[in-house]
Amino acid sequence: MKLKDLSLLLGLSQTTVSRALNDYPEVNEATRKRVKAAALAHNYRPNPRAKSLATGRSMAIGHVIPISTKHEIVNPVFADFIAGAGEVYSRNSHDMLLSMVPDVEEELTYRDLAAKASVDGVIVHGPKPNDSRISLLQSLGLPFVVHGRASDGDTGYSWVDVNNRRSFERAANFLMDLGHRRIALINGLEFMDFAQRRKDGFLDAFSQRGLSPDPALMVAGEMTEEFGYRSAHRMLAGTNPPTAFTVSSMIMAIGVRRAIGDAGKKMGRDVSVVIHDDALSYLPNGADIPIFTATKSSVHLAGQLCAQALLDIIQSGDTTPQHTLLESELTVGESTGPAPKGAS
Amino acid sequence: MKLKDLSLLLGLSQTTVSRALNDYPEVNEATRKRVKAAALAHNYRPNPRAKSLATGRSMAIGHVIPISTKHEIVNPVFADFIAGAGEVYSRNSHDMLLSMVPDVEEELTYRDLAAKASVDGVIVHGPKPNDSRISLLQSLGLPFVVHGRASDGDTGYSWVDVNNRRSFERAANFLMDLGHRRIALINGLEFMDFAQRRKDGFLDAFSQRGLSPDPALMVAGEMTEEFGYRSAHRMLAGTNPPTAFTVSSMIMAIGVRRAIGDAGKKMGRDVSVVIHDDALSYLPNGADIPIFTATKSSVHLAGQLCAQALLDIIQSGDTTPQHTLLESELTVGESTGPAPKGAS
DNA sequence: GTTTCATTTCAAAGCGCTTTAAAAAAAGTT
DNA sequence: AACTTTTTTTAAAGCGCTTTGAAATGAAAC
Incomplete structure (x- = not known):
């Protein structure tokens, strides 16, 4: 069923039918009704490519x-x-x-x-x-x-x-309010804009208190569980391990959690973690109470x-x-x- | 730059140009060369929608x-x-x-x-x-x-x-060979075909040895970390906990791992886990040695x-x-x- | 030097829609 | 009733490509 068929069927020109369907004003209301009814009845669907060719818009x-x-x-x-x-x-x-x-x-x-x-x-x-x-x-x-x-x-x-900067500033400040000072940042690759901003926010929180973070506790890499694990594992095994982590994604944080467990420590008691949570549907942050303290923003x-x-x-x-x-x-x-x- | 322009430029008909570009046989080889060179030089790209309208194929x-x-x-x-x-x-x-x-x-x-x-x-x-x-x-x-x-x-x-069925049959058999008998299945929703087949494979392994699994250890749900955690948590807290899990996805298995940790047990020693690994790029199963024993198949x-x-x-x-x-x-x-x- | 036949090129129609410009019909004015 | 204005409808052109059927060209055959 194409426009021509429909117009023949209705005894109208293609022009009128087209206009009726596209809600142009210059068509009689009764005619429009009739056309729309017929279109529906005969299950007419305009060919998007023809339409697109004619209008120049691709939808x-x-x-x-x-x-x-x-x-x-x-x-x-x-x-x-x-x-x-x-x-x-x-x-x-x-x-x-x-x-x-x-x-x-x-x-x-x-x-x-x-x-x-x-x-x-x-x-x-x-x-x-x-x-x-x-x-x-x-x-x-x-x-x-x-x-x-x-x-x-x-x-x-x-x-x-x-507001990535503010998110990580808040995350770091939240941890500092809890008394943490050795706070790690496990970030995404910093040639990505969002990662850069998160780092800035993290640094902001320190400078607001006249402090500065340990560069050894700031890493950036691919946002995989594996990278989170490795980074946290290495840090926790160091001589002066962090007491808290800010982590750029849930997936990396899962790796951090694993590293904390492997180190024989308990997350939330021995080591604190704040993540940024994109609210991915398949990675809910707990059902009733959130597993991770998080700055959350639905992607x-x-x-x-x-x-x-x-x-x-x-x-x-x-x-x-x-x-x-x-x-x-x-x-x-x-x-x-x-x-x-x-x-x- | 459209076909017409190009043909005018070349002093040829649209027909010939079109045919030259689409490798029709009835065009002189010298002409084809000339046409293709011109198309390249003038960066001609056929309009896909016009093409599609004419051919009926959408590409x-x-x-x-x-x-x-x-x-x-x-x-x-x-x-x-x-x-x-x-x-x-x-x-x-x-x-x-x-x-x-x-x-x-x-x-x-x-x-x-x-x-x-x-x-x-x-x-x-x-x-x-x-x-x-x-x-x-x-x-x-x-x-x-x-x-x-x-x-x-x-x-x-x-x-x-x-081969989902065979994957889970192998997973279960692998665990049985290690002496496990109380093996749990944490599956995806079983109205999905793949989940059904995995269950079948799981059951196969048991029946091959004349055994049957404990229905209390077989669950199906949404494939989230949360569901994995809850299911494993509940089972491990039971009177007769499983010694092993087969898990339908990495994400659920991460929840299972958390539950094992929470129960004060160690994965791989106290409780075994075999997963199906879709080889998702952002969830690599460890770098050098796999974290999870897995039936792996790249999605x-x-x-x-x-x-x-x-x-x-x-x-x-x-x-x-x-x-x-x-x-x-x-x-x-x-x-x-x-x-x-x-x-x- | 015609005639035949294969090769190469072309003009024009068509894909299914929109839209311009013009015509027809209806409604208002005097 | 004749003229103007507004409303409604239409024929035809055009979007950029492919493809049909016919025409031109060149080579081969007689």
């Missing part, structure tokens, strides 16, 4: 995920983010086009998407300081929203981000917000940048307690 | 992910699978269309995809016994490959699956295989079902050891 949003030619891991946060964004697209009858491309081809992919208008906009994932994608997309004129920010500037484009929600912001921009054509800074919620769980007596 | 593959109207979690396996599939699409210049739809609209989504040929084929995720999507897709004539199988029949369609690879199988089917037009049964690899880690003396 699709692109997500370009670079596949590192190196070993880099698939971002575990990805699934929940995408799910959030996808819900919004779905509700607004947009498609989501996912491109997994080798990182060297990333720029080319964006150029193609823009040149052929395969998508009406894109979401930029995992921004790095001075991210070249941002200027590229600006020059291409392709609407986009960044999940996160690029440290060098956050005014010229739209983004949705968590699923971030996905929804990014998607909605992008659709708004596309719809309105308004290019003034929109910024959404989410504040994380500090929830106290069982993983923190006062610093053990006698610890430096 | 896109659909993945329909139902969003449960209930609380169901986002599948953590999803990201790695998608990444694997995406790589293959990308290499074959196909797009991936991801639809997150409320589960009640799932069928409608498939109908739409088929009716409008928005995609050339789809991957079916998470099949359930008697999965209605399979017959629906068959009747729609939309090519598809299932990741997993539907228990009621696995001959009439193409699938890529892990990333499964994604690649599904994608490739589907592209092959689409390309060849051959509808005879293809089956790929992956055998998992049993790797012995530190989480297993002989059954403690005196345990029943």
Whole structure:
């Protein structure tokens, strides 16, 4: 059933039928009713590609995920983010086009998407300081929203981000209020913008008290359980082990917890841990009482917000940048307690 | 730069240019060279939607992910699978269309995809016994490959699956060989096909020795850390606790490990654990020596295989079902050891 | 030097929709 | 009743590509 068939069937022109279905004002209300009823009855669905060709709009949003030619891991946060964004697209009858491309081809992919208008906009994932994608997309004129920010500037484009700096400042301060001073930071790779900001926040907390952290207790690496374990294991085995950890993700924290256990210590009593919790659906932070004390911010929600912001921009054509800074919620769980007596 | 421009530029007809670029035989080799060089020089990229409208093929593959109207979690396996599939699409210049739809609209989504040929084929995720999507897709004539199988029949369609039954049979047998008899099964929800098969394999191992497992030690639930923890915690606190666990995922096993620690026991010495490891990139099973003894099968690879199988089917037009049964690899880690003396 | 046949090129139609510009119908004015 | 204005409908062009059927070209055959 195509438009032509439907119009023949109704004894109307394609023009009128098309307009009736797309809610153009210049069509008689009675006619519109009739057309819509017929469309429904005959289960008519416009061909999106024909529509797209005619309008120049694709009704699709692109997500370009670079596949590192190196070993880099698939971002575990990805699934929940995408799910959030996808819900919004779905509700607004947009498609989501996912491109997994080798990182060297990333720029080319964006150029193609823009040149052929395969998508009406894109979401930029995992921004790095001075991210070249941002200027590229600006020059291409392709609407986009960044999940996160690029440290060098956050005014010229739209983004949705968590206040990572403040989160880690609060985390560190919370531990200091409990008497901890030897606090470790187990962070994600610091060429990622969010990791950089978390480190800054961590440092802020120290400098606010005229202190400075032990550089030996600050590490950054891939956000795996394994890295969390190794880092914590090494630190705990040192001569002057930390009494507390701030950890950049639940998954790394699981490794930290394992290391604490292996060291014969008890989390929350001997060693405190504060994590940043992305509220991943498959890694709930305990059911009733939180396992970890955490600064929590749902990445699923971030996905929804990014998607909605992008659709708004596309719809309105308004290019003034929109910024959404989410504040994380500090929830106290069982993983923190006062610093053990006698610890430096 | 569109086809018309290019043809004008070359002093050729659109027909010839189009044919030259698409490697039709009826074009002079010299002309083809000239055309291709010009296309490259002017960075010509055919508009996919126009192409698609003309050919009827979309060069896109659909993945329909139902969003449960209930609380169901986002599948953590999803990201790695998608990444694997995406790589293959990308290499074959196909797009991936991801639809997150409320589960009640799932069928409608498939109908739409088929009716409008928005995609050339789809991957079916998470099949359930008697999965209605399979017959629906068959009747729609939309090519598809299932990741997993539907228990009621696995001959009439193409699938890529892990030998789940055999994996859990081996896991249980491995534990029995170590002297364990009170072995628990912590499984995913058993309306999922894979979970059903794992249970079957688990039972097989027992019946092979004329034994049967304690039903109290067999649970199924959402595959979260939390569920693993609770289940193990409860069992270990019982009067006749298990000496070993078989666990359906790394994430649940992390919960099991926590419960073992909380119970003051040591994994690998007091309590053994065998898991199924999907080889998720962000949850490596240890670096040098595996933490968990595991039946391992990469879901990333499964994604690649599904994608490739589907592209092959689409390309060849051959509808005879293809089956790929992956055998998992049993790797012995530190989480297993002989059954403690005196345990029943 | 025609005729035949294979090779190469082209004009035009078509994919299914939107949209411009114009026509037809209905409603208001004098 | 004749004219103007507004409302409603339509024919046709266009989006950028492929493909059909026909035409031009060149080589081979007579």
